[in-house]
Amino acid sequence: MNIFNSISSFTSTTKTIVTIGTFDGVHIGHKKVLNKLHNLALEKQAESVLLTFFPHPRMVLQQDLDIKLLNTIEEKKKRIASYNIDHLIIHPFDLEFSRLTAEEFVKNVLVDQLNICAIIIGYDHRFGRNRTATIEDLINFGTKYNFDVEQITAKEIDEIAISSTKIRNALLEGDIATANTFLGYNYTIHGEVVEGKKLGRTIHFPTANLQVDESYKLVPKNGVYMVTVEVNNRMFYGMMNIGTNPTVSDSEQSIEVHLFDFNESIYHQNITVGFLEHIREEKKYDSLSDLKDQLEKDKLYCLSRLKNYS
Structure with a gap:
């Protein structure tokens, strides 16, 4: 899959089939659309193009909203690559781009730059300045500029919307099973291991403190989780705490993961x-000794569950 960081950097002498969207999560609701894109490109002997935007348009147009996304850009790239799409364009979304009229977008972007012969789009898709143009307008432009419009059905659009909403809500409620079911894969977070207070090692539960740089990445609700951890292309099981460490002190949210059968420095x-399972809520204990006892119980529970994931 070829990746382009702007529409202007894309060129192709071959006709293209294009779909447009945020595709946040690249979940099971998106699967039909991406498969349809791939298959139609094969049928028409064209190249498949997915056009998406970053920042998310709502981050630019509704800056007062604290928008959390299921995928970082790098995560989205990896997920989309698994669908055999020829080209992924991640265009910088800004106010200037949002002010393109519908026909400017169609003529200058879709026709002249992307060289489309067909577009796959939702029946309720709106585009152009102030999002005033409809699917009917797009069909008329298709007639004018000689490209086909393939509509994604209301049922498929609803599946995508429901999946996205359910995934976000499930993660915010700690319902990992539901989130992973709708994603079609285990939800992940990625980041750098940074220096912490190193209190975990004093009770024989050393942890890696994870720093997630992308402020827009959705972090599940506070609590203790059973997890997998990928380190240098090796996979380990472990348990993670998301929260404020109330037994030690009330502080800012931290993300700490204890890896099973692991004794290396990975700073x-x-x-x-x-994420595999939500084990329990975060709790304040009377002493570090009580906390250690609970962590021992948590670890035994996780180890008893490994057969379900191996």
Whole structure:
């Protein structure tokens, strides 16, 4: 898959089939659309193009909203690559781009730059300045500029919307099973291991403190989770705490993961954590000794569950 960081950097002498969207999560609701894009490109002997935007348009047009996304850009690239799409364009979305009229977008972007012969788009898609143009307008432009419009059905659009909403809500409620079911894969967070207070090692539960740089990345609700941890292309099981460490002190939210059967220094390395189960809520204990006892119980529970994931 070829990746382009702007529309202007894309060129092709071959006709293209294009779809447009945020595709946040690249979840099971998106699967039909991406498969349709791939298959139609094969049928028409064209190249498939997915056009998406970053920042998310709502981050630019509704800056007062604290928008959390299921994928970082790098995560989205990896997910989309698995669908055999020829080209991914991640265009910088800004106010100037948002002011393109519908026909400017169609003529200058879709026709002249992307060289389309067909577009796959939702029945309720709106585009152009102030999002005033409809699917009917796009069909008329298709007639004028000689490209086909393939509509994604209301049922498929609803599946995508429902999946995205359910995934976000499930993660914010700690319902990992539901989130992973709708994603079609285990939800992950990725970041650098940074220096922490190193209190975990004093009770024989050393943790890697994860720093997630992308402020827009959705972090599940506070609590203790059973997880997988990818370190240097090796996979380990472990348990993670998201929260404020109330037994030690009330502080800012931290993300700490304890890896099973692991005794290496991984400071300043990047790791990827996959969520398997929410074990329990975060709780304040009377002493570090009580906390250690609970962590021992948590670990035994996780180890008893490994057969379900191996």
